[in-house]
Amino acid sequence: MHIRTRFAPSPTGFIHLGNLRSALYPWAFARHNKGDFILRIEDTDLERSSQEAVDVIIEGMAWLGLDLDEGPIYQMQRIDRYREVVKQMLDSGLAYPCYMSEEELNKLRDQQMASKEKPRYNGLWRPEPGKTLPPVPEGVSPVIRFKNPIGGSVIWNDAVKGQIEISNDELDDLVIARPDGTPTYNFCVVIDDMDMNITHVIRGDDHVNNTPRQINIMRALGGSPPVYAHLPTVLNDAGEKMSKRNGAMSVRDYQRAGYLPDAILNYLARLGWSHGDAEVFTKEQFVNWFDLESLGRSPAQHNPEKLLWLNHQYIQNSDPVKLAAATKPFAHEMGMDTEAGPDFVQVVSLLKDRANTLIEIAEGAKLFYLPAPNLTxxxxxxxxxxxxxxxxxxxxxxxxxxxxxxxxxxxxxxxxxxxxxxxxxxxxxxxxxxxxxxxxxxxxxxxxxxxxxxxxxxxxxxxxx
Known part of the structure; x- marks a missing residue:
């Protein structure tokens, strides 16, 4: 099998360490197995997607050295393909138009919740042998729903969580296209994974509930599901799910704070994966060691002090010439002319053993580039x-x-x-x-x-x- 993995972020916010871990592991798995790593931008949420968020994703991955074999591929550029498959599904009876309005759906959900039932679509417009459908209302554009199998279960062997089984009775008929024809997330993911021959889907466990729906659609279309590996959540230092709302820093923030990309990568690798007692290792070692069997099942907790310690280790052991090149932009931001004064590589070599970040090195370098003190x-x-x-x-x-x-x-x-x-x-x-x-x-x-x-x-x- 030729391994093909993907990172498929939605560009609806900034990318933080938890997101980047979901890029690092599929990248490492592809590199370990001499396979392909693909970046797919899932931008069908037009209201929330932004080009700035896309730029941060691409820049962050490039800064960390997560090189691509294909992409970025934008879902919005594949709209015609999705519409083609929706039509095929309608023609073959795998999907159907549903004219239930938002108001009717909300009323149904309220009734179900009042009766302590799970809120779900009731199949009103689902065509069945001998069933009479309601009259089609005038001037209403329908959503398109997938005919989810009735009875039985969806079972898959998750590479992290083990065997997972979800009853089809828990799943209602998923909307795969909105009234304006725009396809929905779970549908696009399936078509993309099939078209791109994705063999392994390594992603956060917030997607576990999406997986049975995606497997059912894929099988209905004649595809074979990939291997799924759902990664436990990354928690912040307060024990909450890492997010911007909970104070998570973006990848740009770490770059601006003077962290080295290899230190970030090393730190991310250990947020849910381990190789014996190894704490500090190169990117090459990580790729050589990485396998899905060593992924942890428990949530990983972000530890800012550990990250700072790792950054210090990398700074201490960095080549002075490369470290000086990385530090110069920070020195220039502080107003230093690194060409007018001592050799900057020598200055960095002197300061690096005591510094935790590139900013600390630049701060220390001020001594050598500020004017001589005019003491009274x-x-x-x-x-x-x-x-x-x-x-x-x-x-x-x-x-x-x-x-x-x-x-x-x-x-x-x-x-x-x-x-x-x-x-x-x-x-x-x-x-x-x-x-x-x-x-x-x-x-x-x-x-x-x-x-x-x-x-x-x-x-x-x-x-x-």
Whole structure:
């Protein structure tokens, strides 16, 4: 079997981590099995669909590296195909026009609920042998309903949930086309999955109730249902279903917050799937390890702290050149000219081990690209003790003749500390303040290397004059 999977979002809102997991797993399954991964945009809800939402979906998937073999395919561009199948179903008796008005349907549902019955269409317009249908009302455009089988059950072996059985008596005759001829979601999905030869449908378990309807339509049309794998819900950190309403961030938000795409992908992979005790792994490892048998059956819970920790791991282990390229846009947004000053790759290499996000790296980089502090005499007196000035003067002289390496600067500090019998903080804090007007920086010997000997001596000399 040639594996073909799909991600089929509705562009009716922004795409969050829970949505993206429903893209990641079918992508990984297709890649693991050398199959095809298809993006299908289910945009038949014209009132709620937007091009901006489509753009966010496509950009988010590209940012995560979820490459496509086909698509994006838009359902609205396939309307003629759906109408063709609706006509075939009407002609073959698989579907029928229903003239029950919205008002009549609502009244029926109210009566059923009052009688503690399940609200459902009662088959009034369903043609049956020997049945007389009501007279067709004038000027009313009907909906088209699928003739759902009566009696028996729909049974499928879900790759995550195991065997599921739904009685056909629980299912009424589904509307497959609206009065204006627009096809409905459950109908379009079936036609698309059949036409695109989808072999595995991996999606959220909020679709479980749709599955028996889709299987019945597919079988009525002579198709064979794909393998279904319904993923448990992703809950937010408060234990509620992840959604925009419950504070979920969009994929763009994570991008703007300075997260790395590989960290997001690693985190998403673990929201419902595992491979032994592996916590941090590459995209290649994930694809190699992925199978449906390792998908969990319990809801996964979003953990922002875990995601931030993972991002830190990826930043720590990133190639400095690539990390610098990813950080530059954030630095430029903060007004830094990364070409006027120390080598930006060196700056990023110095800062990356302590940073959780690219924004934190950019914030730290400000030290090296902002103008040198113009310290007043009062500021110097207040922040640098008079007693340490002799040691500071000797330090400046020693730095000016030392090799511009971390080891050489460390040796200079050691020599001055021994000469004046003082501790490292007593000397390093004044140096930091003289260089940047702050006492918080990475290791001072590394800072001197990155800032450059000439610039460091120039800034320090202003303080000790």
């Amino acid at each position: 005499a009062d500021q110097i007196k207040e922040n640098i003790a008079e007693a340490v000035m002799p040691a500071l003067k000797d330090l400046v002289e020693a730095i000016s003749t030392a090799e511009p390496t971390k080891e050489a600067y460390a040796a200079v500090f050691k020599q001055i500390l021994a000469k004046y019998q003082i501790k490292m903080p007593a000397l390093a804090m004044p140096v930091r303040y003289a260089l940047f007007a702050t006492t918080q920086t990475p290791a001072i010997d590394s800072v001197l290397v990155v800032l450059g000997k000439d610039e460091a001596v120039k800034r320090l000399s202003k303080v000790v004059q």
